[in-house]
Structures are given as structure tokens and as C-alpha cells.
Amino acid sequence: MSFDRIKEKLNILADAAKYDVSCSSSGSKRTNKEKGLGNSSGMGICHSYTEDGRCVSLLKILMTNHCIFDCAYCVTRRSNDIKRAAFKIQEVVDLTINFYRRNYIEGLFLSSGIFKDADYTMERLVAVAKKLRLEEKFNGYIHLKSIPGASDELMREAGLYADRLSVNIEIPTVSGLKLLAPEKDHKDFLKPMAKVKNEIIQYKSEKKIIKSTPKYAPAGQSTQMIVGATGETDQQILLTSAYFYKEFNLKRVYYSGYVPVIADERLPKLGTQVPMLRENRLYQTDWLMRFYGFDVREIVDKNNPNLDLEVDPKLAWALRNLHEFPVDINKADKFMLLRVPGIGVKSVSKIIQARRFRKLNWQHLAKLGIASNRAKYFITCESSEFEKRDLTAEQIRGFILQNSSSKFRKLVSPQLNVFG
Numbered sequence: 001m002s003f004d005r006i007k008e009k010l011n012i013l014a015d016a017a018k019y020d021v022s023c024s025s026s027g028s029k030r031t032n033k034e035k036g037l038g039n040s041s042g043m044g045i046c047h048s049y050t051e052d053g054r055c056v057s058l059l060k061i062l063m064t065n066h067c068i069f070d071c072a073y074c075v076t077r078r079s080n081d082i083k084r085a086a087f088k089i090q091e092v093v094d095l096t097i098n099f100y101r102r103n104y105i106e107g108l109f110l111s112s113g114i115f116k117d118a119d120y121t122m123e124r125l126v127a128v129a130k131k132l133r134l135e136e137k138f139n140g141y142i143h144l145k146s147i148p149g150a151s152d153e154l155m156r157e158a159g160l161y162a163d164r165l166s167v168n169i170e171i172p173t174v175s176g177l178k179l180l181a182p183e184k185d186h187k188d189f190l191k192p193m194a195k196v197k198n199e200i201i202q203y204k205s206e207k208k209i210i211k212s213t214p215k216y217a218p219a220g221q222s223t224q225m226i227v228g229a230t231g232e233t234d235q236q237i238l239l240t241s242a243y244f245y246k247e248f249n250l251k252r253v254y255y256s257g258y259v260p261v262i263a264d265e266r267l268p269k270l271g272t273q274v275p276m277l278r279e280n281r282l283y284q285t286d287w288l289m290r291f292y293g294f295d296v297r298e299i300v301d302k303n304n305p306n307l308d309l310e311v312d313p314k315l316a317w318a319l320r321n322l323h324e325f326p327v328d329i330n331k332a333d334k335f336m337l338l339r340v341p342g343i344g345v346k347s348v349s350k351i352i353q354a355r356r357f358r359k360l361n362w363q364h365l366a367k368l369g370i371a372s373n374r375a376k377y378f379i380t381c382e383s384s385e386f387e388k389r390d391l392t393a394e395q396i397r398g399f400i401l402q403n404s405s406s407k408f409r410k411l412v413s414p415q416l417n418v419f420g
């Protein structure tokens with residue numbers, strides 16, 4: 001196979017993979033052993049961000065962009081007239097190793113169109129990971145996309161070689177999936193997720209007893225949902241996320257604003273703006289659900305099915321629940337401190353630590369790095385410097401927006417009209 005042909009395949013199959021955002025490599029620590037190649041933790045720059053903000057580079061490609069399915073939202077779908085290509089197993093292994101040796105990448109994110117059937121495709125993805133680990137002694141990061149409908153046996157094997165597995169649910173609602181991908185069955189997404197969850201639990205518990213038990217998908221599993229391809233509300237999206245976190249112990253749900261590249265009457269028109277701000281608000285809410293103790297039903301409900309695009313979801317919640325404020329920074333419990341706009345998880349820990357020794361005032365809070373420009377409307381402390389307690393939610397919103405320089409603010413109005 002000539003170098004030019006490999007390069008051509010790489011162009012086609014890396015371009016086709018770019019719509020998948022579920023490739024953050026967080027949570028894995030696979031250390032170098034047996035004089036193998038690489039170490040997945042702690043190095044690299046570019047492309048993909050971990051949960052803790054670290055940036056890593058991954059070779060992100062499809063095994064093939066041939067696909068037997070015709071999902072309306074996907075460039076790879078069968079009826080799309082595009083150049084097709086397929087890598088051989090050894091070609092992906094060689095590319096990964098060569099790029100890794102040159103320090104271009106720290107790992108591999110491998111997905112695929114569905115070639116022949118789910119098992120045939122999954123077998124090839126697993127074969128790449130297996131060769132990398134066993135023959136090339138590759139200890140870099142590997143994220144494999146699980147193919148919906150793949151057998152339990154293949155899913156079990158995949159987790160023995162990959163750091164992370166993901167099954168992309170793609171469309172957040174069953175009705176949306178029926179509309180845009182009628183050949184797909186919602187249950188085919190859930191089955192591999194359940195398998196991976198159970199294997200992770202089982203391998204972890206066996207490892208406690210038998211030290212030599214191998215790790216199974218040590219960075220867990222994730223999924224991705226496309227935002228704005230169908231008319232789903234944020235409430236529907238976030239309830240789906242909450243269900244996945246709870247039922248399948250997912251590490252992450254990724255939200256990918258729909259990029260209109262296909263003319264289809266079931267989809268937003270070509271030229272419709274990508275809902276970047278909405279995507280950002282969903283990520284913020286996801287964060288509140290995972291780290292701030294918020295239940296999704298507190299943030300979106302039948303009266304507020306969509307997130308407020310103008311202010312972040314924590315501030316929006318606080319403005320709707322002014323009766324819960326002000327909280328006394330010197331007495332409030334952790335649960336309530338975490339609900340104060342402008343005070344993050346780290347700041348809460350600092351406050352709890354610092355107030356053991358003294359009553360905190362505004363100066364102390366400033367020294368702890370707390371952004372009082374937001375928090376001041378929602379807290380009291382050992383000071384009478386700011387005591388405007390008679391403000392309405394609309395007034396507070398106005399003051400905060402006046403002083404806000406969010407890069408997303410200018411996007412607010414067009415974004416609201418995606419589905420007009």
C-alpha cells in the first residue's frame with residue numbers, strides 16, 4: 001500500500017470522525033510496563049480536553065466510513081455521495097505507533113461506520129486495540145467506540161484493551177431516533193452500555209480479591225448526544241443524561257451542537273447556526289448535576305423546559321429561588337454553599353476550612369479568590385458593606401448582566417430561534 005493511499009485514507013477517515021466529540025481521555029492511569037511504548041497519563045498538548053482541563057492529543061479516525069445505515073444526521077450515512085475508504089487493522093496499528101513515536105499523539109480514538117454488521121465492525125476495532133496492547137506493547141490511551149448491537153463477548157474483550165468505551169446515543173429521544181434513524185433500535189444502545197457497566201463492576205470487585213485481575217475500561221464509559229437535530233427540549237436531553245449517569249455509571253455525557261451539513265426536511269435547514277451557547281449551557285448543567293448536588297428536576301421542569309441562554313443555569317436557579325437566599329457564609333452547610341452563584345467547589349472547601357478559625361468578611365472572601373460580584377447578591381458575611389437585600393430577581397439579573405463579558409452573550413438572540 002502506497003504512502004499516498006494511506007494519506008488519502010487518513011484524510012477521509014479523520015475528517016469523517018471530527019463530528020464525534022466524545023473523545024475526552026479522562027480518568028485513566030495506564031503506566032508503562034514491560035518496556036512498552038508510552039504512558040497514557042500526564043503528557044501532551046492539543047485536540048482533546050480531560051475532565052480536569054488537561055489537554056491531550058489523540059489520533060481520531062474511523063476504521064471505515066462505509067456504513068449500512070442511513071441516519072439522516074450523519075455524513076457517513078449510506079445514501080450520502082462521498083468518497084469512501086477503509087483502513088486495514090494493521091494500517092491503524094502502524095499509524096498509531098508511528099504518530100506516537102513522533103510524539104504527535106498520546107493515544108487513539110477509534111470509531112467506525114457499520115460495515116456488514118455490528119459484530120464484524122466491532123471485531124475489527126477490538127483487533128486494533130488488541131494488537132496495539134499485546135504485540136506493540138502500547139500503553140498510550142485507547143478510546144474505542146462500541147458499535148450498537150455488538151455481542152456481549154466482543155464488548156467484554158473491548159474493555160480489556162481500551163481505556164474508555166463509548167456508545168453514542170446520538171439522538172436524545174426515542175421519537176427523534178425513530179424519525180432520523182428508523183433502522184436503529186434504541187435498545188441496541190442500551191445493551192452494550194449495560195454490559196460495560198456490569199463488567200467494570202465485576203472486574204473491580206475481582207481485583208480486590210485477585211491482584212492480577214486485568215483492568216477493564218479503567219476510564220469508564222461515555223456517550224454523546226447531538227443537540228438541536230430534532231426539536232427536543234433541554235429537559236428531555238438532561239433527563240436522558242441523568243438516566244444514563246444513574247443506570248450505567250457513565251463517566252461523561254457529551255453534548256454536540258448539530259452542525260447542519262445535510263439538506264433533509266427532517267433536519268434544521270443548511271446554514272442554521274450551530275447551537276454553541278445551548279451546548280455550553282448543557283455542559284454547565286451537567287456539571288451541576290455531577291459535582292454540585294443538583295437534581296435535574298430543579299433546573300428544568302415543565303414550566304422551564306429549556307435552559308436560560310442569557311445566564312448560567314446555577315444563577316438561573318438562584319434567581320428563581322430567591323427565598324433560599326441570602327445564605328450566611330459563616331454558617332451555611334456545604335450543600336447550600338454550593339448553590340451560591342459565583343462560588344465553586346474549590347471555593348466552598350476553602351470557605352469551610354477558613355471559617356473554622358475566624359468569621360469571614362468580604363476581604364477574607366476576596367483573599368480566598370471568591371468572585372463576590374455575583375455572590376454578593378446571595379450571601380451575608382461578617383460585614384455590613386453590601387446589604388441590598390430588597391432587590392428583585394430581575395434587578396439582580398440586570399446588574400449581573402451589565403457586568404458580564406461572556407463571549408457567548410452576543411450569540412443569545414439568534415440561538416433562540418433555531419426551531420423558530
Ligand code: SF4
Nearest residue numbers: 067069071074077113
Ligand atoms: S450508523 Fe453511525 S456511522 Fe452509520 S450512518 Fe448511522 S451514525 Fe453514521
